[in-house]
Amino acid sequence: MDIRDIARLSGYSLGTVSRVLNGHPNVSDKARMRVLKVVEEVGYEPNSNARFLKMQGRTAIAVFVKGARNLLFADILERIQALLSEADEQADVVYLDEDENEVLYAIHYQQVRHPKGMLFLGGDPAFFKTSFSRVSVPGVLVTNTAAGLAFKNLSSVSTNDVEAAREVVEYLFSRGHRRIGIVGGNRALSQVSGRRLHGAEEALRAHGIELDYERDYEPCHFSMEEGYDAMVRLIMRSPDLTAVFALGDAIALGAMRAVFDMGLSIPGDLSLVGFDGVNSSQFSIPRLTTIRQDTRLIATRSVETLLACLGGETKPVREMVPFQLLKRESVRALLPEDRAGSAPVADGGDDASNAVAATVGVSAGRAPETAKAGRTRARAFRVQVSERRGVI
Amino acid sequence: MDIRDIARLSGYSLGTVSRVLNGHPNVSDKARMRVLKVVEEVGYEPNSNARFLKMQGRTAIAVFVKGARNLLFADILERIQALLSEADEQADVVYLDEDENEVLYAIHYQQVRHPKGMLFLGGDPAFFKTSFSRVSVPGVLVTNTAAGLAFKNLSSVSTNDVEAAREVVEYLFSRGHRRIGIVGGNRALSQVSGRRLHGAEEALRAHGIELDYERDYEPCHFSMEEGYDAMVRLIMRSPDLTAVFALGDAIALGAMRAVFDMGLSIPGDLSLVGFDGVNSSQFSIPRLTTIRQDTRLIATRSVETLLACLGGETKPVREMVPFQLLKRESVRALLPEDRAGSAPVADGGDDASNAVAATVGVSAGRAPETAKAGRTRARAFRVQVSERRGVI
């Protein structure tokens, strides 16, 4: 079943059928109706290979995702796909390994598939620097910054990692923490973790503390497994840390388990902060205090930016979207008397789930026997359920 | 830069160049060398649209994944991609919503992209029954069974959900539980949950218990959010349950948080079992007792099966791969005296992480004050670290 069949069946010529199919203006309503009817009846689908062979290019928008299991990217991607589909753009998603060179892949992809534009979730600026000159369509670096890269067809939408990391450290400081460790990423390799590390380092320095990379920092990839192991190494080496900043939520979640397995409690014995604000950080016990990247906004701005650049005239942008420190349950205030070992105090929270948890009177460090369900609690709890409905 | 340029540059004809590019036998070594050299030099990439226009079909293998955030599928997919790439097959991954009709999508996809074969992660047999007759290439239902569907081009590789669910209930029974609730899935809509529910129901019945769907069952989708809310509803309604079987790990992880927020402890006050064996179930506190689906084997057999069917002669298969009940920390044995409310006893474990956790002496129901780190624990802990390395 091809376009010739439709032409024959509708009584029109091949050219007219093609025009109808492509929504060209110069077709009579009569012809349009007739052709569409036949197309509908026989369930005809144009052959995209033939189509694109002619149209040379204008096909889909390629979305390269580094790390198929990255929860943050999954959130962003979901939204991107919805937006693209609303805009009637076809998305072609390609998953790559965390350490693959996405730009080299994109160059190859470009020659084979001729996308209109490209979105890179988690692309590495270093790779862009070297090879992006060879891609000729507009691209947007999502979640990483293109600042310092002078390509007229490359934009970026990201969170200000440096600022966010700084805020984490400031927060920890305001809660009385002075011995702060950092786990995750890799100074040399990953630019994201590099920036977060940098922000944390500077914030510490502002308080007169020089981060000791040998003792108080432990690198690892962004996974629970590695977070677990890295945390163990860090704590074994620096048992006097009172707080740890994990450069990603997955790392933090693995680290949380590690701390527990070492017989310590969070936030009782150690405070912990993550980065990203992935969904499951809300369900851990305790709920994870973390930086929430605004995945919705990042997705929206990325797509808007790319679409604008597709038009042609628009200049590339380097955009930073606001982030938010979600104060939840994994950090406690270190008051002077706490150093002597009194009961942990869960910190007040300010995001929805946390505010509710506070109402319920549940906090992570609390011993089970203080958390028996009573009449009052049951009532407060019902409130939580309905609030959650609204939020999620 | 097209094949004609290569022909000109190499001094051979267009046909010869094409033969070299496609690895056809009837080419002289001299010609092959020469052509390849030129191709290499100019970085030529064949235009796939033109290529596939001629070759009509034999392109990639389509992988349809229902639920971009499904952790189980992410595991399987990762392996599938590796296997396909080893076999020199190109994979084209398409993510669909949980409730989308993947077969209708596949039919459309087939007309446009002409894949050699299709893999369906989480496909719904109901959709296949209605429409799979319209797909003409071999397909494999992964994670769900094609039993009862008589398509000669449809195979399936899955876990025996009925048996696995039965084993969960038997296990709970052997630990003294009689009031067992179930959360997750939907009797009518989802076939996977239907089978798990069925297995659980039968196991209960074998012990003379009829599952009360009104009181002791609460449906929900496979997400932490929904698991949380559903668990709340279930426990509010049936506070006398001693154990709950969540039909998926995501549900279980959400449910775990809910139980904690209600002021109850797992497994102290309530035992909990999941299903799937996703990675993060190993890091929750407590570690989740669950059914481990063998994702590696499922992926391997799925790909092998599809590749074999591509050949032509092979008959479709309905394969079940072995599963495993991972006895971890979220279930406790309900001894007669426990009913009076004595201290919870974590159940012995038999998978790697669990065996180690037992060594360390850490268990979920234990109150913080009994879990202070001592010299002995520190040593046992080091063992865990190295064991983990080996396992992961």
Place this chain on the structure above:
DNA sequence: CTGAAAGCGCTTACAG
């Protein structure tokens, strides 16, 4: 082993 030629299914100037 190699070349010349037909044709895959479509789009788009070009006439009319």
Place this chain on the structure above:
DNA sequence: CTGAAAGCGCTTACAG
């Protein structure tokens, strides 16, 4: 508004 024709870049019988 419509039709006839050229051509997108490749593969593959068909001769030689």
